[in-house]
Amino acid sequence: MRIGFVSRPECPKCIGVIQSLSDFLVSRGDDVVLEENTAKEMNAGGVPVEKMNAEVIVTVGGDGTALWTIQKTNSLILPINVGSLAFLSEVSPENAIQYLDRFLRGEYSIEERARIKSTLNSRRLPDSVNEVVLETTVKSKIRWFGIYLDDDFIHNIRADGIIIATPTGSTSYSLSVGGPIIDPKVKALVLSHIAPFSLNARSIVVPSDATLRVVTLDKGKNIVLTLDGQVNVDVGFHDEMTFTESEHPARFVRFNQDFYKNTREKMQ
Numbered sequence: 236m237r238i239g240f241v242s243r244p245e246c247p248k249c250i251g252v253i254q255s256l257s258d259f260l261v262s263r264g265d266d267v268v269l270e271e272n273t274a275k276e277m278n279a280g281g282v283p284v285e286k287m288n289a290e291v292i293v294t295v296g297g298d299g300t301a302l303w304t305i306q307k308t309n310s311l312i313l314p315i316n317v318g319s320l321a322f323l324s325e326v327s328p329e330n331a332i333q334y335l336d337r338f339l340r341g342e343y344s345i346e347e348r349a350r351i352k353s354t355l356n357s358r359r360l361p362d363s364v365n366e367v368v369l370e371t372t373v374k375s376k377i378r379w380f381g382i383y384l385d386d387d388f389i390h391n392i393r394a395d396g397i398i399i400a401t402p403t404g405s406t407s408y409s410l411s412v413g414g415p416i417i418d419p420k421v422k423a424l425v426l427s428h429i430a431p432f433s434l435n436a437r438s439i440v441v442p443s444d445a446t447l448r449v450v451t452l453d454k455g456k457n458i459v460l461t462l463d464g465q466v467n468v469d470v471g472f473h474d475e476m477t478f479t480e481s482e483h484p485a486r487f488v489r490f491n492q493d494f495y496k497n498t499r500e501k502m503q
Contacts, residue, residue: 239284240273246317249295252331256335259336285307289310295315297318302465311345311488343490348484349443350484352481355476356475360466363401363463365464366404367398368398368408370397370459378451380393380450389439393433399425402420409438413427423440424478425439446478447478448476450473451473
């Protein structure tokens with residue numbers, strides 16, 4: 236089997252975990268391929284994520300490492316959490332070899348998580364696992380946004396920004412601005428506002444197969460669209476963005492699919 240590895244940058248502990256797992260796999264006769272930046276830290280040869288052609292990619296770091304990898308590939312992902320709060324991972328360095336062995340023996344399931352398909356003026360952008368964030372780049376300067384669901388007008392609102400999250404992302408940035416937690420099995424997106432200038436602004440849960448449309452209504456104001464904290468896109472006056480569920484879900488290796496236990500433990 237061909238196994239890929241991606242490390243969080245400048246993380247010696249992550250590199251140590253990858254080295255141990257690589258030694259374990261090589262002793263079994265499996266193929267190991269390293270992401271190019273990870274390989275440099277290990278003084279080895281590597282390739283871009285897009286060219287790994289691995290049956291599974293093991294990400295070692297936090298949620299950010301997994302999200303960065305998913306931006307570049309539709310491969311199956313096995314996240315290992317090293318030293319940070321991570322909702323996408325159920326594997327730690329201490330039990331990594333045990334769980335990798337279980338994977339190799341077929342003792343796992345595959346969980347699909349919805350991603351957001353985003354467009355800017357009809358141009359498709361990278362899909363997002365957690366959320367897309369549309370916000371002002373100038374502190375303390377609110378902006379006008381027009382928001383629609385399919386052909387229905389929701390409202391025009393002044394706010395620092397807008398968050399559109401998947402159920403996976405509902406426990407991330409969206410939660411911090413008062414959004415609800417959504418079970419990953421629910422086919423929905425949640426729209427939340429960042430510091431809205433309104434007493435009536437509340438998060439809205441919409442069907443994931445509908446299309447949320449957001450239009451910027453301030454002329455000459457600086458706004459940026461951020462996808463999973465990984466990709467930033469400048470947005471201009473009266474630009475139109477659409478958001479709906481992607482046809483390409485993220486796929487994770489799972490051993491114990493207990494969303495509520497995981498959430499409860501992370502939130503304590």
